[in-house]
Amino acid sequence: MTDMIAFLRAVNVGGRMFPAADIRRVVAELGYADVATHINTGNVFLRTAEDPATVTAALERAFEADRGFVVPVMLFTADEYRVVVSAVAELDDPALHRHYVYLRSEPLDAETARRVEGLSDERGRMVVRGRSIHALLGEGYTPGEVDPLRAAKLLEPATNRNANTIRAIAGKWLA
Numbered sequence: 578m579t580d581m582i583a584f585l586r587a588v589n590v591g592g593r594m595f596p597a598a599d600i601r602r603v604v605a606e607l608g609y610a611d612v613a614t615h616i617n618t619g620n621v622f623l624r625t626a627e628d629p630a631t632v633t634a635a636l637e638r639a640f641e642a643d644r645g646f647v648v649p650v651m652l653f654t655a656d657e658y659r660v661v662v663s664a665v666a667e668l669d670d671p672a673l674h675r676h677y678v679y680l681r682s683e684p685l686d687a688e689t690a691r692r693v694e695g696l697s698d699e700r701g702r703m704v705v706r707g708r709s710i711h712a713l714l715g716e717g718y719t720p721g722e723v724d725p726l727r728a729a730k731l732l733e734p735a736t737n738r739n740a741n742t743i744r745a746i747a748g749k750w751l752a
Contacts, residue, residue, distance in 0.1 A: 578610065578624045578625060578626055578628070579619075579654055579655070580623075580624055580650055580654070580751075581622070581623050581624070581629065581653065581654055581745065582618075582620070582621065582653070582655070583604075583620075583621040583633075583636055583650050583651070583653075584619060584621075584652075584654070584680050584738065585600070585618075585619025585620075585621065585648050585650055585736065586619070586648065586649040586651065586735070586736035587649070587736070588618070588619040588648060589618060589619070593646055593648075595619065595640070595644055595648065597616075597617045597641065598638075599621065600614055600621055601613070601614055601621075603636075603639050603640060603643050604621055604636065604639075606635070606639070608625075609623035609624065609625050609632075610623065610624040610625065611623065611689070613749075615652075615746050615749060615750075616742070618742075619648075619736070620648070620738070620742070622708065622749075622750045623657060624646045629652050629654060632652055632722045633650050633652045633682070636648075636650045636652070637649065638680070649682075649709075649736070650682075651680040651681060651730045651734075651736055652682070653680070653708070653734065655750070656717055657749055658751065659704075659741050659747075660706075660707060660709075661678065661680070661708070661743060661749070662744065664704075664709050665678060665711070665744065668696040668704055668711050668713060669740065670713070672715060673715060674714050674715055674716070674718045674720070675712075675714040675720075675739065676711060676712070676713055676714070677712040677714070677723070677738070677739055677740075678709050678710070678711055678712075678737060678740060678743050679709065679711075679712070679728070679729070679735040679749075680708065680730060680735060680736055680738065681708045681710070681734070681735045684707050684708050685705055685732070689731055690705040692731055693705055693731050696727060696728050696731075698717075698726065699717045700714060700715065700718050700726065701713050701714035701715050701717070701718055702726075703726055710728065710732055710735070712726055712728065712737075714726075723737070723747060737746075
């Protein structure tokens with residue numbers, strides 16, 4: 578059995594409601610074990626013998642059937658997620674005002690990665706680390722701004738979490 582963490586994109590925003598209890602129900606109905614969620618932003622733990630591509634497809638079909646809208650899933654095995662957590666630790670700096678982590682199903686191609694990292698300016702910098710892309714925001718960052726360096730369009734499909742959430746999930750599900 579493999580531990581996996583699924584990150585759902587764009588749930589519980591803009592009228593796309595998907596309460597954590599319903600997410601757990603849908604995932605459990607698919608037969609996955611030890612299903613749990615972390616806060617109400619679409620972070621899901623599950624255990625299965627299926628391969629990640631099969632799990633991703635099953636989750637996306639089941640979520641759409643249950644909700645009536647598409648719910649993209651960025652799925653990481655526990656080992657893949659440890660790589661994300663290591664990148665967060667490596668890039669963390671007490672001087673940062675905010676550290677957002679964009680999570681993708683696939684790594685960016687080299688040209689897109691170069692363009693994303695080129696978006697860096699006085700507000701912060703973008704750093705690409707495989708399937709995780711980090712917005713490291715400093716002095717020029719305006720609190721509450723989710724995509725200040727305008728990287729999101731280049732990263733689609735992706736979902737983002739702040740570094741605190743990335744660490745909290747690791748502490749909860751990778752311990």
